Amino acid sequence: MSVRRFLPAAGVVCALALTAPALAGPGDLRAGHAAAADRHHPGASSGRDPGTGALPIPQALRGPTTTSGTVSWPVAPGVTYTRWERNDARGPVRVHLLSVNPAEPGVQLDYAGPARVRRTARVVDLLARDAAVAGVNGDFYDIGHTGAPLGLGRDRQRGLLHGRQSGWNAAFYLDAAGVPQIGEITLTTRMAQHPRLPITNLNSPFVRPGGIGVYTRRWGRAAGYEVTDGRRTHVRAVQVRGGVVRSTSTTLTHGRPVRGTLLVGRGEGARQLRRLQPGDPVTLTHALDPDPQVAITGSTILVDEGVIQVTADRVQHPRTAVGIDRDTGEVLIVVVDGRSKASRGATLAELADLMIDLGADEALNLDGGGSSTMVATKPGGSPAVRNHPSDGFQRSVANALEVTWTDPS
Known part of the structure; x- marks a missing residue:
């Protein structure tokens, strides 16, 4: 399913309301170290905000999802920004989408991060380092402590920067041939x-x-x-x-x-x-x-080979995700606003549903909550934040997934 076919039409009903399974901390943590486990494996956001409860409305009673207020513009050749509102029985949701064609000459996806792994910075400043035209926040990170990302990061220019043998290895990456992939990296x-x-x-x-x-x-x-x-x-x-x-x-x-x-x-x-x-x-x-050109990790694989991999449908947060449409070759980068009257956020099941609606065959959940930030350039303008970060300001984060464009001529 292409993104362009989905946007003008009504959305698809969300997944069944199921109780979210508790995310376990690393197996080698002893019982009673709940604080450490939460720090090492946050469920939804680096900020560890509890989120808001989603109304437990059965699927059969939710009715159709409507879409409205679509706004779209070309960021660069092969890169498009789109925003729209969805509304269902649970309330309104505002969605932001970057559609990226990595095969377009001049377009590249890359890891963006500070000069040192322990440092944090606003997404707009991370992207400015590489003159990126668009991007979003990336991995969960050790907020309030070291500031370092929890998982693995590989930059196209700087190479491998950080990582773990196991425990936080679900990644969006570009393989040795430059083809976008989502899966585990060891x-x-x-x-x-x-x-x-x-x-x-x-x-x-x-x-x-x-x-x-x-x-x-x-x-x-x-x-x-x-x-x-x-x-x-x-x-x-x-x-x-x-x-x-x-x-x-x-x-x-x-x-x-x-x-x-x-x-x-x-x-x-x-x-x-x-x-x-x-x-x-x-x-x-x-x-x-595998040995990628670029890699950035997230917490949970949402969709694998077109099949939803999550059932958590009770807690809403602002969300950030990245997906791959195998039919078109596009990379789909999404931010859902949340924690406001204008946009309630999304559960993980709703986020997975949304990624499938957009055409994603694979999708990965990135850091959410107050970290969720999307930056995009308007024609003739400069990169700016396009969503509404729930903190009321841009949070400093550990890294970002960026889109750069260089005139191939």
């Missing part, structure tokens, strides 16, 4: 001298219990015990510079710029790092499977 980090070391994280906001985190200059300033969930025992830091261990310590420093490479171990990972002594050589390699 990060493997190895130390040539000790290939069995349990290295689990790269420039990540926390080190997995029992694992080892790698921090490089791209991380920024050392975050101390924030990366160990405040744990001060059974931890170890190893400083590597010039490919050689310079120091090893059971104390984690805070606020100093990472120079060279910093290894941080927890539990068994800390015990394993005791094998490294000053003067020992260290060679680290990173591998991604």
Whole structure:
């Protein structure tokens, strides 16, 4: 189904109202550490706002969804911005859409982020770094703590910036041929001298219990015990510079710029790092499977091969999502406004329904809530925020999915 066929017509009835399953934290977190689990695996928004309850109206009683107020303009060749309002028995919803044809000469999709992984910035400022014509907020991030994104990020120019071995790996990416894909990406980090070391994280906001985190200059300033969930025992830091261990310590420093490479171990990972002594050589390699040109992760795959993968239909939030229409080759980037009288937001099931209505065969949920921000350029104008962020202002976020256009002539 094409986007253009969907927009003028009435929408499609939302999915069945089902109780949302609780999102579990990482399996290696012990019972009673609910706060840490919420930080590591937020359900809907980095801000952890509880959202608003959706009216539990059975599908048969919801009636048709109507659409109105469609506004659209070309952002660049192959890139179109569209806005419209939907209304159903649950209330009004405002939707913003970027339709991107990555095959159009001059159009590129890319990861946008600050100079350091720990920093945050407004979406409009992240996009300005690359003179992007449009984009949206990206991955969930460690708001209020390190500020770093939870998952994996690969920039077209800068390469791999951050990632996890497992636990937050559902990604939108461009494969080796530049074709848009949605699926799991696995990060493997190895130390040539000790290939069995349990290295689990790269420039990540926390080190997995029992694992080892790698921090490089791209991380920024050392975050101390924030990366160990405040744990001060059974931890170890190893400083590597010039490919050689310079120091090893059971104390984690805070606020100093990472120079060279910093290894941080927890539990068994800390015990394993005791094998490294000053003067020992260290060679680290990173591998991604698959190996993408560009990648950015999100929390949940909404649609896979045309089939909805979520049932959560009770809590509404502002939402951001990205999908792929295999029929047209278009990438569909969506923001749903929320937490206002003009737009109530969407449940995950409604968001998945919307992506299918637009023609998406695969779709991924990105960070929502106050982070949801869409920027697009008007003809003859400059990039500006087109939705209504629910905080009342642009939130500083960890990264973004951007669209750039360069005149191919």
